[in-house]
Amino acid sequence: MARKVLVMGEVRDGSLRNVSFEAVAAAKTIAEGGEVVGLLIGDSVASFANELIHYGADRVVTVENDKLKSYTSDGYAQAFLAVHAEENPEGIVFGHTALGKDLSPKLAAKLEAGLVSDVTALEVEGGNVIFTRPIYSGKAFEKKIVTDGILFATVRPNNIATLEKDESRSGDVSSITVDVKDLRTIIQDVVRKTAEGVDLSEAKVIIAGGRGVKSEEGFKPLKELADVLGGAVGASRGACDAEYCDYSLQIGQTGKVVTPDLYIACGISGAIQHLAGMSNSKIIVAINKDPEASIFKVADYGIVGDLFEVVPLLTEEFKKLKVHS
Numbered sequence: 001m002a003r004k005v006l007v008m009g010e011v012r013d014g015s016l017r018n019v020s021f022e023a024v025a026a027a028k029t030i031a032e033g034g035e036v037v038g039l040l041i042g043d044s045v046a047s048f049a050n051e052l053i054h055y056g057a058d059r060v061v062t063v064e065n066d067k068l069k070s071y072t073s074d075g076y077a078q079a080f081l082a083v084h085a086e087e088n089p090e091g092i093v094f095g096h097t098a099l100g101k102d103l104s105p106k107l108a109a110k111l112e113a114g115l116v117s118d119v120t121a122l123e124v125e126g127g128n129v130i131f132t133r134p135i136y137s138g139k140a141f142e143k144k145i146v147t148d149g150i151l152f153a154t155v156r157p158n159n160i161a162t163l164e165k166d167e168s169r170s171g172d173v174s175s176i177t178v179d180v181k182d183l184r185t186i187i188q189d190v191v192r193k194t195a196e197g198v199d200l201s202e203a204k205v206i207i208a209g210g211r212g213v214k215s216e217e218g219f220k221p222l223k224e225l226a227d228v229l230g231g232a233v234g235a236s237r238g239a240c241d242a243e244y245c246d247y248s249l250q251i252g253q254t255g256k257v258v259t260p261d262l263y264i265a266c267g268i269s270g271a272i273q274h275l276a277g278m279s280n281s282k283i284i285v286a287i288n289k290d291p292e293a294s295i296f297k298v299a300d301y302g303i304v305g306d307l308f309e310v311v312p313l314l315t316e317e318f319k320k321l322k323v324h325s
Helices: 018-031 046-054 073-087 098-111 217-229 237-241 272-278 307-324
Strands: 005-009 036-042 059-064 091-095 115-119 121-125 128-135 140-145 151-155 173-175 205-209 232-235 262-266 283-288 301-304
Touching (some): 005 018, 005 046, 005 073, 005 098, 018 036, 018 091, 018 121, 018 151, 036 073, 046 059, 046 173, 059 073, 073 098, 098 115, 098 151, 115 128, 205 217, 232 237, 262 307
Parallel strands (some): 005 036, 005 091, 036 059, 059 173, 115 151, 205 262, 262 283
Antiparallel strands (some): 128 140
């Protein structure tokens, strides 16, 4: 059955996050030939509308207000619910991001809808949309269907293939004025640490270091390899606790959950808490001096050796491959 599906697009640091396009692709599956409507909320977001259309949205609605410059759940909820009241969609899709994880449960409660979170795959069978999501820290997967009401889901970054960008696609872009009020939180200023390289949550390649990196200086060869591969640097909690790097790089149960195409674990033992954040990576390469390290049990490829010898060799070989290609 054809459905109208509303998709939340996320703008950050002057560009649309890639998970926005993945959410559009998921919405296309849910819509089954129905209309996919993109939604952009912020203080100046209309300029990004056509990009959502190029990636598959049929049209886009924007809500712009100075009070929406920085994300607050109160402000964004008011904006979203105003659009929802006008559009009355049968489906809703968010990215499973910090914003999506914070806002979607609140909206689901307001709309009295069930929420399927952290979706990694979806398909339609017999008129039902079947959502697949990981459980037990990624050790198993469950399939869910929504039997009644709105189909509301969040999709994990790097799991749903985006549709091919088509710059010839066009669609209507409209705006809705929302009187944002009664905000319990006012964001006065946002101070961010200087970002280096690619965003971890959307990186296709991640080079991660553990306690085996031994020091802050020990992360340098990992950063060099990440630069060559166009990837990002991550870390285990052990490396963060030892103050080798900032906690913003932490991957695991209490850090970021990532699903890159390639994950290279350097000097990481493989504690279950770390595996919970990266075990669904498409290809896992482990580098560790200890042949009994648990990380080798989940690795597709393993190298028993000193990371300070192996990583520079990999960097040089990849440089050669890039030159020849």
